[in-house]
Amino acid sequence: MGVKVSVVVPVSEPGPDDDAFDACVRSLLEQTMPSDEYEVIFADDRSDDGTRERLDAVAAVRPNVRVLHLEHTGSPVRGRNVGLAVARGEYVYLLGRRDRLERVALEAMYRAAVEADADVLIGRLVQGDSPPPRAFSRNRERADVMRDRLLTLPTAHKLFRRAFLDSREIRFAEVEPELSEQAFVLKAYLTAKVITVLADQVCCHIGAEPERPADPAGHAAGIRAVLDVVDAHSDSQEQRERLYVHLFRTAVLRPLGGRQLPAARADQRPALFAALRDLTRERFPEALDAFLPVHLRARAVLVRSGDLGRLVALSEASRGISLRAELRDVRWEEDVLLLDLAVEIVDAQGAPVTLTAAGDRLLWTPPLGGFTLPPRLADVTESVERARMEVYIRHVDYGLIFFLPVSGEMCRSREGDRVRLWAVGRARLDVGTAGLGRPLRSGEWEVHVRMHSGAHQARTRVAGHRGAQLSCVGVLAERPRKLVIPCWSEQRELSVCVEPKSFAESITLVSPGAAVTHRDGSVFVVLPVPYVPPSGGPPAELVLRHVANRSRVVSVPALVEPGVPGRYPGQLVAKVAVRRFAGEGHIGPGVWAPRLRVDGKESDLRFVLEMARGGRVRVEAGAEPGKLVPKRSAPARLATRLPGGGYLLRLARAIQQRYLPATPEE
Incomplete structure (x- = not known):
């Protein structure tokens, strides 16, 4: 059987410690497609950092790996063209040295391309934390360049029929690499008979390329x-x-x-x-x-x-535009998580960005004094009619991104000739189908929201204010049953964890909801438990370690008790002795970092305890050990009462932060 796919990778001095390049090579060698059905061509741009020898060593033991040693050009263009010229595969895939393929990528893309008889196949791409282009909203056997927004996918990360490239004489032009890619891809788009989009299978993770000098x-x-x-x-x-x-x-x-x-x-x-x-x-x-x-x-x-000065000023004046998102409610409807949100685009000072009403038309005003647009260019009435809110989730570890279905409306209010716009809506997260009809992968998923207002676009994480609680529990969703837990991240941003690895991790995820109660010289630390196993859960201990003196450790048993109806099914309660002076078996003044010990393993919890000298203990949710703002010393408190003392104190602190070295961590 002949070679089905050739993968061409231009390489230029990635260095022996380039983890991204190592991941790229591993992803190519670990494909599920049999090794005699695909080949890997590394086009080396005369690297002198040991890369040439490393690749030659791989090729010596891998019959499907070839290394081309080229003259140095400093650009991937020649490597791509030479790789295309010597490729033997029915199809060719173009990869960058910082990119990596999913294990099933070549097999899945080749199968889909053959079934559709495609000249070009675009497998789903993942790039940083950017939301995916709308071209990946569903599979498309016969995609249209304009209707299906293929122009938002200008890079060469695609499967091309080699005979098609040869017959159309499609090669990379000797121009700036990014635009050379764009010209190559655009010619393929405009001359291909069949372009196919494989959206329901992540194929390639695109790595960040270093910035090139301006030319x-x-x-x-x-x-x-x-x-x-x-x-x-x-x-x-x-x-x-x-x-x-x-x-x-x-x-x-x-x-x-x-x-x-x-x-x-x-x-x-x-x-x-x-x-x-x-x-x-x-x-x-x-x-x-x-x-x-x-x-x-x-x-x-x-x-x-030709007004460069105003162009720079306009860019600077436009910075700071952001999205403010309010999480109004989170609840389960059977196995579907409902998120009620309100979002609005605001300026750098947090004020709503508004439009000007001119009769029945809406006009945008540039945020630059003395500069206005003619009404025909400032008119955004039709664009505002298409305004919308979008919600998507992103896997913390793998970068996978999926949009959620959202129902809602755009709202307007008018004061004088100014019109304010905001959106309210409800997103539905069905763990069994959110991955383009497939179940979500296990792990933690961030929740993001984006708004198009007609004049601006902005996105943000869905965050909770200090002290905000999630009034929902962990649910066994999908089949086979998986535990799904809404939770706050350490930055107080909303996430959803699918199938926590352990009972301890499920508690860690919701631990920002911890609370304390004082009683009879002790403090009861209460942690929500999002799901209580039929067995009641394994034995657990709460371990508290003093941040300033790590040798001071207090461990106490933690028991599972009934939780708060409608909030969480159980709570983990630990009784901790409190004294005003240091000693064994109790906590004293200072900051204490808690950990949960289950089956001999300890997990960091997402809060700290701070005990004042008067004996009162408070919870700081989401704080990192040692990062709490310390209480002012007596001289500092006295200084703030003197005329100008507060200013001098702030000035001294600013000088210390700017000019003195930070205290190293222990």
Whole structure:
């Protein structure tokens, strides 16, 4: 049987300690596809850090691994082209040296490509904590470039039929690597007969690439190469214009705003701005501006007018836009977790971002004094009609991301000529189907929310205020039955844990809900228990260790008792003796870090106990040991009562934090 898939990986001095490259290599060698059915081609860019020898050693014992030793260019472009030229597979997959494949990736993608007779197959990608593009909302056997938003997937992480690439003479242009990829992929998109999207199987995890030195002329040349592909292969004027708008947004206006332009070195801005200004005037007609999001319309106006100063000022003034999310309720409806949310986009000061009412139209005002847009460009009425809230979950360890179904509405209020927008909605988390119809993987899942307002877009974690409680319990959901627990992370952000590894971990997850009760010279530490096994749970101990003096340890038994109806089924209660002075068998003044000991193993709990000298004990949920703000000393308290003493105290603290070394951890 011939080679089904060739994987081409350009390599350039990853270094012997590059964990990402090691993970990349392991993922390629551990594929479920039989080794005689796929090959791996490493195109080495004359690495002199030992990588060449490491790869040669792998190839010596792996018949399906080949290493190409190339002359140094500093770019992955030549390595990709040479790899494509020598590949023997029916299909070719292009991977970066910091990326890694899931074990089943090649087998799953090849099977789907053959079934669909696809020229191009796009397997689901995971990249950092960014939400997945809408192109991955479902499987698509015959995807359309524009309708299915394939332009949001411009990288070369795809399975290409090798005969198709050869017949269309599709190769990587010698331009900036990212734009070379985009030109390659776009030509494939526009000339392929069948493009297939495999959305329900994660195939590739994309690693972060280091930033390259700015090359304004090279960037502009790369954009021209992509535009030439559009001009040569667009099948209609409408498609050509839509592609031009997309490239204007992503390749020209995006690098000239947001966080990128203010963060760029001041001496680099003029060259980048001049190159992209000239390109804009040359290739992007002003009529395209009306199809841009409103904040990019403002950016386009300043680029065309050559006003770099105002462009930088607009980018800086726009920073700080964020999303405020209020978690109103969390509850179970049988096996489905319901999340009631209200979200609103706010500025850097926390004030709601509003729009201007002009008759029956809504206008956006740039956050820059003395700069306004013509009404035809400032009008966001139609965009506001498409405003929405989205909720998605992200696996803490694997980075998998899935959107949840949300029902709700956009709300408006008007005061004078200002209109305020916010969204309210309910997200439904069904553990058995949330993974694109499949059960969720075991582990902890973060809950994120995103809002499109028509003028802005922002996202955030769903957080809880200090002292907020989750009025819900762990539930045995899905079949086979798995324990699912809503919980707060250590940063007081909402998560959902699917199938905790142990009884102790299930308690650790909800331990920010700990409370204390004083009685007869002791303090009772009460921890919620989200699920009580039929056996009542294994014997447990609460272990308290003094943060400042780690040799001081107090261990006491912890017993499971009935919990609070509607909140949690059980509670773990530990009686701890309290004294005002240090001694054996009791806690004294200071901060104490708790751990839960079950079956001889200890787990950190997500709170600390602080005992004042008067004997009172309080819980600080989510605090790290040693990170609590200490109480002021007597001289400090006296200083705050003197005229100007508070200012001097803050000044002294600021000087200490800025100029004195931090105290090392024990």
